[in-house]
Amino acid sequence: MEQRLVSLLQSPLNLNPNQLKQLHALIITSQPSIFPLFLKHVSAPATIQYARQIFDEIPQPDSLFCNSIISIFSKLSLHQEAIKVFFSAHFKRTKLAFFSVPSILKSCASLAASAEGKQVHALSLIRGFCSNVYIQTALIDFYSKNGDMDAAKRVFDEISVKDPVPCNCLISGYSKSGNVLEARRVFEMMQLRTVASWNSMISCYAHVGDPIEGLRLFERMQNEKEKPNEMTLVTVLSICAKLGDLRTGLKVKEMVDVHDLRTNLIVRTAVSEMYMKCGAVDEARKVFDEMSQRDVIAWSAMIAGYAQNGRSNDALELFEKMCLENIEPNEVTLASVLSACAQLGSVEVGEQIGSYIEGRGFASGVYVGSALLDMYAKCGNIKRARRVFDNMKHRDVVSWNSMIGGLAINGLADDAIELYEKMIRDQFKPNDVTLIGLLTACVHGGLVEAGIRFFDSMQKEHNVTPKVEHCACMVDLYCRSGRLEDAYKFISKMETEPNVVIWGTLLSACRVHSNIELAQCSMEKLLVLEPHNSANYVLLSNIYADAGRWEEARKMRNLMRKKDVQKLAGYSWIELEDTVHKFLVGDTFHPSSDEIYDIVDGLSLQLKLVDKNSDYDLELCEAS
Template sequence: MIRLLRSKLLQHPNHCKSNTALCIITQRTFLAQRTSYSSPEFNTYIYGSLLQSCIRNGDYATGKYLHCEIIKKGNCLDLFANNILLNFYVKYDSLPDAAKLFDEIPDRNTVSFVTLIQGYSQCLRFSEAIGLFSRLHGEGHELNPFVFSTVLKLLVSAEWAKLGFSVHACVYKLGFNSDAFVGTALIDCYSVCGYAECARQVFDAIEYKDMVSWTGMVACYVENECFEESLKLFSRMRIVGFKPNNFTFASVLKACVGLEVFNVGKAVHGCAFKTSYLEELFVGVELIDLYIKSRDVDDALQVFEEMPKDDVIPWSFMIARYAQSEQSEEAIEMFCRMRRGLVLPNQFTLASLLQACASLVDLQLGNQIHCHVVKVGLDMNVFVSNALMDMYAKCGRMENSLQLFSESPNCTDVSWNTVIVGYVQAGNGEKALSLFKDMLECQVQGTEVTYSSVLRACAGIAALEPGSQIHSLSVKTIYDKNTVVGNALIDMYAKCGNIKDARLVFDTLREHDQVSWNAMISGYSVHGLYGEALKTFELMLETECKPDKVTFVGILSACSNAGLLDRGQAYFKSMVEEYDIEPCAEHYTCMVWLLGRSGHLEKAAKLVHEIPFEPSVMVWRALLSACVIHNDVELGRISAQRVLEIEPEDEATHVLLSNIYANARRWGNVASIRTSMKRKGIRKEPGLSWIENQGRVHYFSVGDTSHPDTKLINGMLEWLNMKARNEGYVPDFSSVLLDVEDVDKEQRLWVHSERLALAYGLIRTPSISPLRIIKNLRICADCHAAIKLISKIVQRDIIIRDMNRFHHFHEGICSCGDYW
């Protein structure tokens, strides 16, 4: 906050804004002085006073005129007047003139050096400023508090604040550590570095603390998120007798927001109300933030209404907070008010407005704002450009987002993250990973957002090898123990079939949040390891993390996958009664599947009718799937009818209903459904299985003969068929829902896509590695039985992920316990 004030004070015009009347008075005074002295003696005091007047009045032209007169008279200014002239050029950013004058001053002193150092600093020429400080020290000039405070401010501005340690050592040796000006500058320096404790030591060493010192320390604590210490220091400051200023109030209000002690913040508001600082920009902005974060939007709006509105900052802040609080429509309305008030938006206003458009998925308004951005020339601004990319990505226009990214001249890590996240959310994991590779080649450092997003992409496409490589890459960064990245790693390993490594990552995390526990519980659930899922849930209850809706979805899924009817019902009851969690569609879906899969179809149907809201497609489809397993044709027909009322073209429902009729050998009904699907243009999703080998993904469909290794695959399948029969394998013809002969059914079973992928994996992958196969549909009962035997025959672990869960086949046993 203090640094912001300084930057405001350092801003000044680069051209003359002279007041004509003042110029005339100054010149007349100067002429009068010239005519009143008949002595040839040069009066340096008068010239110095006149130059000071030019600085105060912003009269650059008269100052230059005075310098010309000085040169004509022999350039006989004394050191004091020369330093005033040097300051005159510095104030107007005329650094070439200032540097030339500096070099011509014969008896430069500390003030001369410091004045030019300040000039270089405010023109962002930090290297020259540091070089000048070295000259000052090397030439033996006095190092006083004025010098040290200037140099420390320079280091902060140059983002070289860590060099402040060396300056602090020099300050300590010369005994200036108790000086208030130097101490405050050191506090600012340490604050930027994140060393709040060092700043506090400096603060305690200041002998006579002034208001700026107290405010600087309070602000330091806030900037380093030591909010509690900030409030304690503020309280002590009030006890000592200092009255807070606008910057103190702004910092303390920010601390209240950080601690979420909103009542304390309101008390501070009352304190500020008794002063004249309520209309101050920084105080007003922090008050708005306080009330919005406390969900008291009406009071936030009242604070805003009482503030001066001729500055864009409060408007931008309100729009930003509305957009970030999922009140996007209010953000847009506030922008319209701002435009009616003739306040021009800046890049931050437009970025927040685009965020609101992204939340509303309002592409039309987003396009209009894009046109406005181009008109005002902010299309190349990195904040606006990133917001535009995000808006187009969330509106489903990734081609526009990628075009903006390609055209942007200054892409940052945020730009890369925006397009990567966009492709991940669009379900295009391959493109997201390709962009991540490009990002690394461009030597752009990834962030926690980058790593968590690309790991999510790997999870989405079950790409274990790239996921493991990204994990290795993250270990070389500071993000390997980051909770967000760790959670993404747990999810990636679980969804790629490697539940052991998911648990290893979970155990190595420094801290577990709700997402960590939920990812681990859901991972165990989808792998059919219900015992581990329930144990993890019990461990979670022993921590400060409380279960939420997602936790119970994982727990109920584990129970339904294992057929634990009593425990599932108990967990469902405790969720409502003990944790006060209102069941949602996912919870009811789990319970319907649990009851239905266990054979309690009537109870499942009764639960569906007891749902306090309109049952979703997922609920009815769960009941329908249970009917398929238990061959309940009538209830299955009703369930399918309800699904088709909501989604008439749902392909899966047509297929499930067809399967019920096929199991009941009602071939006429099967033909009728297929005719209906053909008439509606609905096509059954073809069964596909795929396996990755050496960075390439190999896809197989039922009876596929297009693969280059087809002959080898067929040979392997014949060998496996023979070995499996010797081990007692008997084909399950009920898995072929076609009215054909048994010989044809057996042939069809052995060319199912998962068996083709398995045969390829046995041929082309190392014998010591597990086989990982992904299938887009539910694995059939015959393939399940056959692959159990094959895992024992070939002595290899086989992991198959179907549309519902993972199956780990080991030594003739499946992790699902033949219940899926």
Template sequence: MLCKSLPSLILPLHFKRLLAISAPSSSDFQITAKNAEEQEDTSQKGSTFLQSARLTASLGISEDTHDEKTTSTSLFSDALRISAKMGFLPEGKQLHSHAIKSGINHIQSLQNQLLNLYVKCEAFVDAFNLFDEMPKRNVVSWNIMISGLLCCQLCKFSSENLPIFLFRKMLVGMVEPNYITFISVIGACIERNDIEIGKQVHCRTIKSGFYSNAVVGSALVDLYAKSGSVGDARRVFDKIRSRDLVLWNVMVSCYALNGLGREAFAVFELMRCEGMMGDGFTFSSLLNSCSMLGSHELGKQIHGVIIRLSLDLDVLVSSTLVDMYAKNGKIEDARKAFDVMIVRNVVSWTTIVVGYGQKGEGKEAMKLFRRMLLESLKPDELMLASLLSSCATLAALIESVQLHAHVIKDGFDPFVSIGNALISAYSKCGSISSASQCFGLISKPNLVSWTSMICAYAFHGLASKAIEFFENMLHEGVNPDRIAFVGVLSACSHAGLLDEGFHYFGSMRRDHHIIPDLEHYTCMVDLLGRAGHLDEAYNILISMPFKPGANVLGALISACRVHGNTELSEWAADILFKLEPDEPVNYMLMSNIYASVGSWSDVARVRKMMRNSCVNKIPGCSWIEICGKVHTFVSSDKSHTHAV
């Protein structure tokens, strides 16, 4: 029996957050004898199957309706249809009982409607029991079960692909599938990201004569698009002669999804040549392509077409417009597109808030967030993570605490991405203890979680804690990446831990097969330079497999300043001035070295070079948060209202 195998196929569930459903148990999949008796008693109490007031009202039947009319097959069919649509499972079971008593339960159309009722109400054990008892199953019966299992939340966590399992049973039973069958089965392959089974299903569609069907073709193009097989998707598309708008949209989306913006526009041009202008989904994919191409001008042209077609009234299209402008760095245009939106949903608000956050304008992002709350909309995970990142950039501790409260209130605290954002925000705001507490609340820290804490401890000069976390990460079986090694090497550099630094630098290639890049070499040069081993730092710099960058040269010059090696600093400065001729800080660094040894003529020469090469020197600034407001000031600043 199919129903007997169903519970064993469900794996234990581990959710990041509490869901509205509970883990499956035997009581979820079996009707107890007590419940069966109660149902039988209920069915015997009334003289008709229409005992439910809500079902009677939905059918528009009065209480004095004659029994013969009430028990007619057509009315029975209508009652099942309404019960399935409205989710009236108890009434549906009463209808099933009455069908058995009336002897009409053998009618195939009614059996299929009962099957549809159980599937729509997610009573899959009852559905499988009925399905097993059906003496004859037609293609409609199989389609109901296959499509129903595709929507079953619990079946998504099964180790077996149940829709494919049923499809195979269907073929063994010599039932010929139709286009609805193939759409559901291909959808199951997409859900499981099973491209191999998908290709087998594709072969079966050709054998069954559906190779030129636009609906089946759309599903196949979507399958290949989401698995990255763009060539296979295009071959399916080209073989279909009669193409509908859905198929065109899926093909445009295929290219946009796989980062092929120019090909997406080529398909759009071909689409226009065949007399189709597209809809909201078409232009949303094209706008995403503009974002990938980094083409602001092309996006503006698409914007003009959208306005002419009045598609800017669609909230999906408008939100994508905002996203396109924001990703192209045109935050002002993004704001204009956002302000003219008639209807805004959470996606719209998230898009503009994330846009401001990525642009580094955290204050404006927070203002928009407060406006959204006034409109009684709740933020999503992406918005909160972006806002926390903005707070980290601003070092705004009070706002970080307030956002943390929203995270807990809205139930986002179990999300790992939110926990990682909180760690980064608290550490950059100077509260390393709060960052550590947030890490402890993450049930299953991932690589980003561990790396965030390692870098946080390194940033705060707590080298021993950074190394401890790095070792704990290895003990937990989490493999470090290049960023994790940057964190631990930086910690060793700031603490002057030479032996540990060389150990981890060698471990990268030896134990984890990670080739060190410029950032790792910069940490090693800085480590040796701080310890006074300038010759060794120079040897590492010239032995790098790539040309030195500004950071590694700057680290060497800083070390030369501390240890008084003017000759080596001049060698590094000559390269640095050619690499970044318009960066004032490089000239100031060398000027300070000459000043420290009293070489004032060289100081004047370097400062003259700076004046000729650089427009203006941007002064360094500091900031402090007082009563929720960030105050910025520079050295000897008397312009602030509270300056003394």
């Protein structure tokens, strides 16, 4: 009987839970001495929970059994379970086994279980395991993932012979904590580098905001005859995407083809992404369409690319296709879809997707929440935007910016300012985008003094350097309230070079406020900056005409002709049930022209009657 059982247990068994129980009972009742042999079978991934039950019942399990349970839990990413078993074994006075240490440290690293990991380190020291490179490497990894690079470095310094693996581990730790200098120091010190060393170092530069240095390193890697693998190429492709460097991107794509990595899903996604970010949207789509399999990341990347390139309709179409193929969208997908909806400003589509997202409870995350409230605000539903904002569990600077900007573009200047003040009280640091929203609010509300105050506080109080966009807001602010001289003074004192937006703003304000002198001055600049924009010539010509200075108006028209500037017609268009209707000012070609004008007249009458704020419920603004 014993012999038969032993030989049975020595062969590979694939037992279902019932058979397992029967065998277990048989062994316990007839041959308890061969129980350890049985444990070997029970601690397999498929039967790990059963092993766990047995483990709980044994007063002092042997360390081999403990080790296999821990390593299986760890491999299955059931880190919490692995840690529980480890400490439970410790309290049952089972001695820590050498081979358990890397697994348990991996679990502690994954969960950022700092205290537990340190205890494992202490136990390893007591058992004298810490002079082993395997365990030292696991410790470096653990401390790195916990963000304690000093501890990681201390362990590293203890290693006598520096194999590539612990070095790579340390590089990747420095890389994740953004310490590119230390990472590079370790990298340069290595006698023998592996592909992983290069990859970690290159991706470090990619993430730390120095992609150019990443490319240089990639070049050096080739000079030193180190063969890149798919991870290298993916990283370098993402650098090219970031830089919008199509030339290098295409070279890397060639390497993908040469190394026959075309079928790798991640590589293909990276190639498609590279095209996308370099503006080659249709090439990206081609790569995407030719992929034999696509995961949610591939779909999301493509949808995001469409949204970022202003091709909202394509983004939404692709999203629909994705749903039809039963790929479950995640937060990343939805954030991009919302951005596409926001660009369209279509209330109908927006409400539909918005309800879908809120219904599934996706609205409280930072990315989706911000994108959702931005979309509602852009579609004019400011109440719903505010509700999303108030219900968000966590907010970051983008959430605040989206809400402040949303209130601003909906004409609710006071609410925008109030929210900004709350943002400051809540200790959030505003950035340049926040100030754009805030200044926009002042422009829409005609709040000149407030705008000046906020502009002055940018650098002084928040250490945000005004960009040309902020200056454009200020110029707009002065201009709209008729303070053209102040606008001009402001422009003269600007630290950045004024651009066409700024001079253009001043020029159009000059028509409204009949200021010929400043108009001429703006035009002088605009003739240099954008000599082919017909709008400027027409504007100045009209300013002269308004003042009865016909001769100069005519000269302007002649200058336009001389420079061969074409006047572009400003068409408006609207899409209704797959048909695009195009209109020119005053045109009467549309078959329903009369009705259309009736409705337009009605609308403008209504707009004049409606008080700008009456539709907004102020109670909702009470910050949560």
